Amino acid sequence: MTSTQRPVRITDVAALAGVSPGTVSKALNNTGSLKDSTRERIRAAADKLGFVPDPDARWLASRRSYTVGLLSVDAAGRFSIPVMLGAENALAAGEMSALLATSRYDAVREAYYLKTFTNRRVDGIIVTGRTIDPRPPVAVDIPVVYAFAPSQDPDDASVIPDDADGTTKIIEHLLSRGRTRIAHVGGRPHKHASEVRAGTAAAVLAEHDLELVTPPLHGDWSEEWGRRAVDQLLQQLGSAPGRDDLGVDAIMCGSDQLARGVTDRLRELSIAVPEQIAVTGFDNWDVMALSSRPPLTTIDLRLSDLGRRAAEMLLDAIAGNPHHGVEYTPMELVVRSST
Template identity: 55%
Template sequence: MGKLERHATIADVAALAGVSVGTASKALNGRGSLREETRMRVREAARQLSFEANAGARSLHSGRTYTVGMITTDTIGRFSIPVLMGAEDALGAGEMSVFLCDGRDDPIREQYYVKTLLSRRVDGMIVTGRRTEARAPIGANLPVPVVYAFISSADPGDCSVVPDEAGGARKAVEHLLAVGRTRIAHITGPEHHNSARVRAAAATERLAEDGLSLVAPPLFGGWSEVWGRQAVGILLAGRTEFDAVFCGSDQIARGVCDALRAAGRRVPQDVALIGFDNWDVMTEACQPPLTSIDLDLEGLGRSAAQMLLAAINGSPSPGRHAHPCRLVVRESTVRESTTVPLP
């Protein structure tokens, strides 16, 4: 009868990496203030030895389950899936598992999931959704930390990580100014929608800093291509002179581009066009490809997860944290031979 194979222990990993057992444990569990080189050396030693940490033993030792709950109201997944991917990137480094729950905008269903996650003794929760306006807290005096991602909590004492939509709108206007456009129109979504109001206000304020204003009051409508086409018709019927259009979403921009082409206006030669969200389905289908503001949802998810890990380890970050957006330049604002400084 053959000898039973001996499984590698944390002590074996520490010896191979040339560190103490405590340091090896911290490196594998994502805890402590260690140099990245040390963490990588320990993880490589663990890989060579095929070492697998015993989750049950870790849980008994630390009082943690190394699991996080994520509750979303975004049934389509347009926003929550990138946030989830970013969160998993950050949590995976600490070998955390994620339970994803779809609340479907139903408060009763949502509370059921809160109770279920707590019964599973999750170490913390991330709450996300498709709207950017503040929502009611998911619970009061919960026994685990909660971080709101993309959406924010109405309680200023909660930790919320949200896209800097005002900063993104400013970047859009600054880019149009950089390519020499000064007669800018703004077409966006419903006025009751928080994102539409924030983006329109920021665009107006940024133009005012240069002594400029929009060529017409912001055109509020729907988040659709149909509205984009209708809004161009309104501008043209009013004989409004414009050399650029900043759109509150990529869907609107796609409709605007179609309407401009039908009216004999060339993009970007006659009218520079920029969208918001950097949704590849729209930006790549647009002709020419659409310049847009990217919300960096995966980066936002990583930031939210890192803040949750810090809170789990005793260092919460209460308040509203704005995650920067970024400008992605394509041919709808800049001809291929043109070089433009990025804001």
């Protein structure tokens, strides 16, 4: 039924089936005592006309629940919550409701929730994660889309933020600002995001016949590591605060938290940001990016868009057109005064 057509009414179904509207109601709601043949005839008439009396009857007719399960592993959820809310928003626009479940990294709890989703006959499931490291697939026989954390099974449908895109945008922004001696301070090594960001930074610089001024400096995701990394960087460069030539004119950080630690330490060393060293963050986490002195140029992960895309992919799969493999969503450069 398109929006330009008059809605099909119960009286239309009654007229086509040759019964009263009350009998139509009984047949579609499975109440009262009717012959099987009468019930079948009324159902056929309702199907032919596309009659949808209410969500429950709609479910009875289609065996669809118009409900989707949102499974998050993460109770804190700085990354998964925006994804889930973006997905929920897109689902609601399609008149689908979202069941919430948080497994808290507990496999038993995850299995329990998957069973609950199945019992409730959800039409599909969106699984979110805390990092973009691939995760084991869930074992259900309904459509699933993995958002943020991709499935280890390449045949599954996954959507993750495009770290290579974000890193390229940051490096090209620094180059456009005339910076050519760029260092990289990252978080934990051997994480997928860390490897993509460090690798992409080197690759984009190589296209311009440049390279990072030192190998990437990896630690953890804390401000404290950002502060220490500044001293480590200057030491590796044989440099020191107060010199005219510091040996570095930009520091690309792997998160806003790291960048905040870096700007704090540069401030303590009386090294001017961005005049002497430009600093960039990653995540556009407002509390870090805006409170930094100066506020940070950074990359917004567009997690709400990612959640919306996951919902679209799930709706496609529910409609019989599943996606396969990993899809990447673009990131957005946000320019502030740290560059």
